[in-house]
Amino acid sequence: MKSVIKLEEATMFVASVIALYVYGNPWWVYLLLMIGPDISMFAYFFGPVSGGVFYNIFHHKGIAVVFGLIGILTQSQTFLIIAIILFGHSSLDRMMGYGLKYFDAFKHTHLGWIEKTVLRKTNAS
Helix, strand or coil: CHHHHHHHHHHHHHHHHHHHHHCCCCHHHHHHHHHHHHHHHHHHHHCHHHHHHHHHHHHCHHHHHHHHHHHHHHCCHHHHHHHHHHHHHHHHHHHCCCCCECCCCCCEECCEECCCCCCCCCCCC
16 A cells, blocks of 8 residues: 555656646756755754644645645735645655654654665675
8 A cells, every 4th residue: 555655646746747847937946846845844953843843834735735725816826836846845755755743753754753774785695
């Protein structure tokens, strides 16, 4: 099932890239899609609670949908682009296993604990 969820998130990320292309955005907007919302991680300098709050605001798909609705209702391309960036970035993060943060530690997410995979060599002898 985990593979199906990753595929679903990958599809949403690709849809976001296509949407940015359809709106005719310059190349630097794609960089915002990749790293822009991660600026929120700087809030972790003030502790795990403020870090988690700001990270979750910038990575919550519901907030992206609200920005998208505001963009549609006001016919604001700026709000639509922000919505696409937030939504696409959140999909990319979820595809990689990064979820919304709990307030006790950066590595504690709604998808579980983030753990580094350590490649180990086995002795064939």
